[in-house]
Amino acid sequence: MRWSQTLIPTMKEVPSDAEIPSHQLMLRAGLIRQLMAGAYTYLPLGWRAVRKAEAIVRDEMERAGAVELFMPAIQPIELFERTGRKDAFGNVLIQFEVKRGDRSVHLALGPTHEEVITDLVAHQISSYRQLPLTMFQIQTKFRNEERPRFGVLRTSEFIMKDAYSFGTSLEQLDESYQKMYHAYCRIFARCGLEYLPVEAESGPIGGDASHEFMIPADNGEDRIVRCTGCGYAANQERAATGRGAVAAMSVDGSGELIKVDTPDVTSIEQVSKMLGCDARRMIKTLIYQADGKPVAVLVRGDQDANEGKVRRALNVETLELADEATIREVTGAPIGFAGPVGIKCPIIADHDVAQISDAITGANAADAHYTCVNLGRDYQLETTHDLRDATGGDPCPKCDGTLELVHGIEVGHVFKLGTKYSDSLGATFLDEKEKRHSIIMGCYGIGVNRIVAGLCETQHDENGLIWPLSIAPYEVLIIPLNIQDDEVMSIANRFYDELKAAGVDVLIDDRKARPGFKFKDADLIGIPYRLVVGGKGLQEGLVEIKSRTAESPDKVPLVDAIGHLTRLMDEEKAKLAARVPA
RNA sequence: CGGGAUGUAGCUCAGCCUGGCAGAGCGCCGGCUUUGGGAGCCGGAAGUCGCAGGUUCGAAUCCUGUCAUCCCGACCA
Numbered sequence: 001m002r003w004s005q006t007l008i009p010t011m012k013e014v015p016s017d018a019e020i021p022s023h024q025l026m027l028r029a030g031l032i033r034q035l036m037a038g039a040y041t042y043l044p045l046g047w048r049a050v051r052k053a054e055a056i057v058r059d060e061m062e063r064a065g066a067v068e069l070f071m072p073a074i075q076p077i078e079l080f081e082r083t084g085r086k087d088a089f090g091n092v093l094i095q096f097e098v099k100r101g102d103r104s105v106h107l108a109l110g111p112t113h114e115e116v117i118t119d120l121v122a123h124q125i126s127s128y129r130q131l132p133l134t135m136f137q138i139q140t141k142f143r144n145e146e147r148p149r150f151g152v153l154r155t156s157e158f159i160m161k162d163a164y165s166f167g168t169s170l171e172q173l174d175e176s177y178q179k180m181y182h183a184y185c186r187i188f189a190r191c192g193l194e195y196l197p198v199e200a201e202s203g204p205i206g207g208d209a210s211h212e213f214m215i216p217a218d219n220g221e222d223r224i225v226r227c228t229g230c231g232y233a234a235n236q237e238r239a240a241t242g243r244g245a246v247a248a249m250s251v252d253g254s255g256e257l258i259k260v261d262t263p264d265v266t267s268i269e270q271v272s273k274m275l276g277c278d279a280r281r282m283i284k285t286l287i288y289q290a291d292g293k294p295v296a297v298l299v300r301g302d303q304d305a306n307e308g309k310v311r312r313a314l315n316v317e318t319l320e321l322a323d324e325a326t327i328r329e330v331t332g333a334p335i336g337f338a339g340p341v342g343i344k345c346p347i348i349a350d351h352d353v354a355q356i357s358d359a360i361t362g363a364n365a366a367d368a369h370y371t372c373v374n375l376g377r378d379y380q381l382e383t384t385h386d387l388r389d390a391t392g393g394d395p396c397p398k399c400d401g402t403l404e405l406v407h408g409i410e411v412g413h414v415f416k417l418g419t420k421y422s423d424s425l426g427a428t429f430l431d432e433k434e435k436r437h438s439i440i441m442g443c444y445g446i447g448v449n450r451i452v453a454g455l456c457e458t459q460h461d462e463n464g465l466i467w468p469l470s471i472a473p474y475e476v477l478i479i480p481l482n483i484q485d486d487e488v489m490s491i492a493n494r495f496y497d498e499l500k501a502a503g504v505d506v507l508i509d510d511r512k513a514r515p516g517f518k519f520k521d522a523d524l525i526g527i528p529y530r531l532v533v534g535g536k537g538l539q540e541g542l543v544e545i546k547s548r549t550a551e552s553p554d555k556v557p558l559v560d561a562i563g564h565l566t567r568l569m570d571e572e573k574a575k576l577a578a579r580v581p582a
Numbered sequence: 583c584g585g586g587a588u589g590u591a592g593c594u595c596a597g598c599c600u601g602g603c604a605g606a607g608c609g610c611c612g613g614c615u616u617u618g619g620g621a622g623c624c625g626g627a628a629g630u631c632g633c634a635g636g637u638u639c640g641a642a643u644c645c646u647g648u649c650a651u652c653c654c655g656a657c658c659a
Contacts, residue, residue, distance in 0.1 A: 009592090011592095011594095011609090012593080012594090012608065012609085012620060013593055013594045013609095014593095014594080015593070015594085016588085016593090016594070016595085016651095017588095017651060017652055018652090019653070034651090036650085036651085037650080037651065037652085083659095089658095089659065090657090091657090092657085092658065092659080093659095111659075112659065114659080143658080143659095145657095146583070146656090146657060146658080147583095147655095147657085147658095149652080149653080154658090415659095481618060482617060484617090485617095513617095514616080514617055514620080514621065515618045515619065516617090516618075516620055517619080517620050518618095518619085519618080519619045519620085520619065520620045521620080523619090532618080534617095535617090536618070544618095
């Protein structure tokens with residue numbers, strides 16, 4: 001492609017709305033342009049990168065035995081009513097009515113396609129002999145994000161590869177899941193990403209039924225803990241904290257229980273400041289409604305309760321923070337003064353709470369806290385649970401190591417669904433004994449444009465983007481330094497034609513601009529290899545070839561240029577390939 | 583949805599406090615010069631100061647409302 005014939009609107013200055021590197025660089029390099037919050041146009045350069053990621057995803061899906069299909073983005077709302085997800089999605093689901101003659105049809109824009117594909121399978125599959133089957137598509141998904149952010153990392157419209165497996169047994173599900181997991185590792189490796197598979201919330205099946213693929217990045221929205229020792233890695237919401245129930249169910253504190261006045265002081269932070277105590281000596285008491293009944297959840301002052309863990313510990317369906325009326329009822333005080341001593345509802349506590357002696361908690365009375373609260377004397381627990389978020393510094397649940405907290409960008413998710421959708425949409429099969437069963441499903445998603453954004457976020461220097469060869473919009477950028485010099489132009493054009501003929505994705509900067517300007521743009525858009533044709537070099541019969549990451553260019557005789565470039569690219573391809581699991 | 587910030591030319595921003603001609607740099611157009619790391623000079627085009635209402639002789643500037651965008655938090659199959 002000739003630069004003069006495409007649209008690559010690079011920018012010297014940083015747009016004020018962009019804060020994180022990927023957003024800034026994608027705008028500056030002319031990859032994207034914002035239409036509104038959460039909706040971006042992919043400009044020619046950005047779109048080429050997306051298409052390359054798509055091609056790798058498609059290739060690996062097919063290699064793993066999945067077959068491609070394409071489903072509608074507009075879907076009847078009725079499907080979501082049948083699976084109960086109209087309410088579950090709530091405002092995230094984009095819905096609207098359209099007129100068709102005298103009827104009004106209620107539609108949704110697909111936020112994902114479990115409903116559509118399960119409906120398809122319900123109609124098309126009836127025998128165990130047709131299974132297992134894995135199908136995928138690459139398609140735009142629509143989710144009304146309440147708060148789109150981070151440039152193209154979180155948008156209301158995005159491209160997703162979604163795959164769905166259908167099988168007759170948990171064994172078949174396991175096998176499909178493993179194939180997808182493996183394909184995902186290959187995809188992200190081929191894309192040149194640093195990725196980290198982590199255990200994730202797994203829903204009804206439990207166990208190792210769900211993994212997320214994360215790109216470690218400071219600006220990632222997700223929090224992950226990982227063990228520096230054994231490699232255990234999990235989403236923070238999922239991670240175990242690596243502490244068993246404490247043996248001693250009482251703590252010897254020496255202090256006398258004292259009620260102190262703490263007027264209008266309600267938060268952990270305020271109380272610890274006022275009383276001059278460490279938040280780790282405080283007990284945070286959260287009042288929840290668990291299946292409609294109040295329960296007090298105790299965690300250490302500096303820690304956060306994990307609602308998923310609380311829900312599982314209590315074995316309840318719904319869990320939400322109690323309203324003020326309920327809190328007044330069980331504590332006898334307004335919000336902010338709850339504590340375990342004398343509270344009028346059941347209590348469950350995190351392991352770490354039982355180890356605090358002379359603790360500080362709310363006094364269940366307005367404007368008052370207790371100091372020197374001790375388990376066994378002042379309140380009772382039968383046992384303790386893992387109820388809090390794991391965090392950096394916690395012991396690893398799998399080994400003697402310590403967990404560290406890192407942020408990540410979720411680019412993929414593999415999930416064992418079970419029969420949730422097949423049950424509600426009637427996707428069943430007959431086994432060899434003519435018995436009817438629900439088909440067992442798995443679903444597997446990849447945020448295709450997040451691959452691109454994730455690369456931009458993590459692979460750049462002060463001058464601009466650094467694309468891996470596999471995703472780069474173009475592999476080689478030819479820069480004729482002076483387009484008015486006929487010799488320079490004819491040689492640059494010859495290289496352009498030869499590289500194109502050799503199947504290389506090549507861009508030639510044929511703009512009438514000064515060399516420095518072109519070099520700056522070249523670094524900014526981050527094409528892996530740069531071939532400079534300039535008058536000075538030509539006098540000695542040389543051109544310059546430089547990889548984006550090299551310190552300085554190689555000066556190469558004209559006749560060797562193509563060979564040299566090809567060698568460099570082959571080496572780079574081999575390096576990428578070496579990281580791809582067999 | 584709660585909290586915070588910002589809206590002035592394509593981009594970055596000044597002007598607003600203390601009301602009185604719509605500004606700069608970059609980019610864009612034309613010309614000359616220049617040609618190995620975002621060149622120089624000359625000339626030019628370009629803005630409903632987010633929108634609406636109000637106060638005022640007069641509003642980018644003050645007041646009210648509203649919309650949009652960004653950030654933090656809540657939410658995120």
